[in-house]
Amino acid sequence: MSAQIIDGKAVSQIMKEQLRQQVAALPSPPGLATVLVGDDPASQSYIRSKHKLCADVGMRSLHHQMSAGASQAEVEAVIVQLAADPGVHGILIQLPLPAHLDEECILSRVPLEKDVDGFHPVNVGRLAMKGRQPAFVPCTPAGCMRLLQHYKIPVSGARAVVVGRSNIVGLPMALLLNHADATVTLVHSRTKDMHEHLNRADIVVAAIGKANFIVGSQLKPGCCVIDVGINRTPNGLVGDVDFASAREVAAWITPVPGGVGPMTLVMLMENTLRAAQKSLLGRELQPGISG
């Protein structure tokens, strides 16, 4: 078997076109503010991609670059200022923050209605609980769910294994799959017999940050592989899944690059558009996302 490639780049192009039209229909452009503390090259590159895409779909964006030694009070003061700016509809604090900063306090300073990353503790609580409505769904897991929907991959009743339990991807991904009625197992670096979980999984979401960590022989034939990993190696960018062996076993697989990455960016634009619609029109034109 050779898996169907889940083309995140193509899906994100369709979404970009829809976003452009909805942005153009607003009385003024949505505005996204990003904050980066320190000069980590990978974070800088992610931020550049976000600003490029904002321009591409007609949104405004502004960036606050702060020194790696910025104090808690300085970072919080920037967020308070952005929170009060009516031209800023979405605020994104690039993670990880330097170790001396209190991440939870900083993320709590972002008003819920501008929390386009969905990382405010109250939003995460709502995301976790049954029958609650988070203001925004974190972008990478939202992008993964959108790909599953787009390719009509059965989720309800499926056995889903999420590899990695980060706050940014693994944990919210497990919550979204649970809400979509998958039977979810969250595995991580301390899991015993990871192989036993993987080879029963109908859906594998790999978000562990280790190059080619999962190989085809560990997978259930006919499964769906969503690879969130972006690992820089001497051979270029690779995912957490060994693509060559996995594609011979799976029925669907995301490539790296060109799978989840472009979806993360476009979901951020969608969240920012929704924040702007609420602020400028008092209602959302876009339906609720990614459940």
Ligand code: GUN
């Ligand atoms: N760092 C890596 N991924 C992300 C993300 O989706 N949002 C933020 N804020 N930081 C990140």
